[in-house]
Every structure is written in C-alpha cells, then in structure tokens.
Amino acid sequence: MSEDKVIPVRVAIRCRPLITKELNEGCQKCVRFIDNEPQLVLGSNRSFTYDYVYSPDHSQLEVYDSAVKHLVKHIFKGYNATVLAYGQTGSGKTYTMGGCYDMVGEIEKGVIPRVMQELFNGMEDRPEYSFTVKVSYLEIYNEDINDLLCPMSKREPLAIREDATGGIRLPGLREKTVTSYEETLTCLSMGGQVRTTGATAMNNTSSRSHAIFTIHVEMKKKDDEYVQFKFKD
Structure with a gap:
C-alpha cells in the first residue's frame, strides 16, 4: 500500500496493565494477544481485529511510531x-x-x-x-x-x-x-x-x-x- 494513500479512519486498541487496586482485589487479565497480528482474544474464543493492537508491554514510543507518526508527515502535505x-x-x-x-x-x-x-x-x-x-x-x-x-x-x-x-x-x-x-x-x-x-x-x-x-x-x-x-x- 502506498504511504500516501489516505485512509479516513484507523482504529487502535491499547490495553493497560492491571493497577495496584485491581491486583489487590485479585483481578486477572482476560485478554490474550496474537503474536505479529493486530488481533486480540477476549475470554476463550471471542477474537477482534483492529488496525493496531497494543499490549501492556508496548511503550509510549511504539504506540506513537506505528499509529501516529505518519500523520505528522501528511500535515506537511496539506492534510x-x-x-x-x-x-x-x-x-x-x-x-x-x-x-x-x-x-x-x-x-x-x-x-x-x-x-x-x-x-x-x-x-x-x-x-x-x-x-x-x-x-x-x-x-x-x-x-x-x-x-x-x-x-x-x-x-x-x-x-x-x-x-x-x-x-x-x-x-x-x-x-x-x-x-x-x-x-x-x-x-x-x-x-x-x-x-x-x-x-x-x-x-x-x-x-x-x-x-x-x-x-x-x-x-x-x-x-x-x-x-x-x-x-x-
């Protein structure tokens, strides 16, 4: 796909880690991530696919570089x-x-x-x-x-x-x-x-x-x- 191709809407999902309060209450993760695929599985068999999927292990920089950075380049092209x-x-x-x-x-x-x-x-x-x-x-x-x-x-x-x-x-x-x-x-x-x-x-x-x-x-x-x-x- 050309980098200049305009896609009106892209959707990313980011799952945060459990916070201290949740850990103290015994909460557990209910989402699994598919390696090298923008997909996650909720529960045992409900899968969802997005343009980008980020687990709690992904950094702020990784989120920005993959999902947002290209938008700045297009700003200079008038978008x-x-x-x-x-x-x-x-x-x-x-x-x-x-x-x-x-x-x-x-x-x-x-x-x-x-x-x-x-x-x-x-x-x-x-x-x-x-x-x-x-x-x-x-x-x-x-x-x-x-x-x-x-x-x-x-x-x-x-x-x-x-x-x-x-x-x-x-x-x-x-x-x-x-x-x-x-x-x-x-x-x-x-x-x-x-x-x-x-x-x-x-x-x-x-x-x-x-x-x-x-x-x-x-x-x-x-x-x-x-x-x-x-x-x-």
Missing part, C-alpha cells in the same frame, strides 16, 4: 488529522495522549508532546517555508465548553456557532501563537492543570471532562496552505 482517545474512566486515555505531561518523564511522554516535537523538527527541515503555529485547548464538561488557555478569573462558557460553510466555530476561543516545542508544552501543561478532575473508583484524579487540543499550522511558500491537527481526550 488535516485528528487523534481521538476513547474509553471508560481509568483506561489510560490521558496517559496515552500525554495530557498529564508534567507527571511523566521522557520515556512516558505521550502522543501530543511527541507530535509537537516531530512537527517543529519537520519545520526546521523545511527552510523554504515559513510557518505560523497556533494552539487552542478546550474542555467539554456538563455541556459547557471551557477555554483552558483562558485565566479562570476571565473564563466564561463558550457557545458553538455554525459558519457560512456549515463548519463549527467557537467565538472567543483563544488561539495562542507558539514558536517552539517548549512554548507548546507550556500551553499543554497550563491547560492540563485547570482541567476539571474528580475522584473515581478507578482514579483519584480522573479527568472528568472531554478535552480537545488543536494545533493550527500555516505553511507559506508560493501558495498559502492551511492545515490543522486535533487531539481529543
């Missing part, structure tokens, strides 16, 4: 892309995406920080282009949309509006211009610290909202090109 993490509370969505960046080291760095690093490295490799990068970060909690890059003292719920082309707009959502990987990490960290959290049976500091971190990239050479990258947790 939009979205990475969506879906699962129940405590399943490891925020960890995989990297929304808890302040709490992990380089090895445990998640998808979003790795994409940002790859993106800025790719920009340095293309001196014939000029780039403008802007980021936004919002959460959806109890049907309210909050701007995570807006100071708490000035924050008000945002309203969804439809534009003339049928697209969705959020008037008032802040887009911060960033010029480096480090600046982007600061925005990710700042927004992550003010996300709505709460204790659950699975996680004492579980993120109780849905969050979307968006990177807008503008490339300029002879003709303007505009692309964007979205992350949803």
Whole structure:
C-alpha cells in the first residue's frame, strides 16, 4: 500500500496493565494477544481485529511510531488529522495522549508532546517555508465548553456557532501563537492543570471532562496552505 494513500479512519486498541487496586482485589487479565497480528482474544474464543493492537508491554514510543507518526508527515502535505482517545474512566486515555505531561518523564511522554516535537523538527527541515503555529485547548464538561488557555478569573462558557460553510466555530476561543516545542508544552501543561478532575473508583484524579487540543499550522511558500491537527481526550 502506498504511504500516501489516505485512509479516513484507523482504529487502535491499547490495553493497560492491571493497577495496584485491581491486583489487590485479585483481578486477572482476560485478554490474550496474537503474536505479529493486530488481533486480540477476549475470554476463550471471542477474537477482534483492529488496525493496531497494543499490549501492556508496548511503550509510549511504539504506540506513537506505528499509529501516529505518519500523520505528522501528511500535515506537511496539506492534510488535516485528528487523534481521538476513547474509553471508560481509568483506561489510560490521558496517559496515552500525554495530557498529564508534567507527571511523566521522557520515556512516558505521550502522543501530543511527541507530535509537537516531530512537527517543529519537520519545520526546521523545511527552510523554504515559513510557518505560523497556533494552539487552542478546550474542555467539554456538563455541556459547557471551557477555554483552558483562558485565566479562570476571565473564563466564561463558550457557545458553538455554525459558519457560512456549515463548519463549527467557537467565538472567543483563544488561539495562542507558539514558536517552539517548549512554548507548546507550556500551553499543554497550563491547560492540563485547570482541567476539571474528580475522584473515581478507578482514579483519584480522573479527568472528568472531554478535552480537545488543536494545533493550527500555516505553511507559506508560493501558495498559502492551511492545515490543522486535533487531539481529543
């Protein structure tokens, strides 16, 4: 298959290891993985096949390199892309995406920080282009949309509006211009610290909202090109 062939949706499943609470309660693994195949078996005979399958032994880097890295390359070709993490509370969505960046080291760095690093490295490799990068970060909690890059003292719920082309707009959502990987990490960290959290049976500091971190990239050479990258947790 050509690397440039566009596949609209690819699905990956990642199984996290048992946490201490589960081990103490005597929980056991109920999933088996098929060697060299994107397939897992639930129970004794129920098998499921996906585009990518990751066991608890797979690292953050392995997940990124196989399932996400190629999307960054296509960003420079003018494609939009979205990475969506879906699962129940405590399943490891925020960890995989990297929304808890302040709490992990380089090895445990998640998808979003790795994409940002790859993106800025790719920009340095293309001196014939000029780039403008802007980021936004919002959460959806109890049907309210909050701007995570807006100071708490000035924050008000945002309203969804439809534009003339049928697209969705959020008037008032802040887009911060960033010029480096480090600046982007600061925005990710700042927004992550003010996300709505709460204790659950699975996680004492579980993120109780849905969050979307968006990177807008503008490339300029002879003709303007505009692309964007979205992350949803």
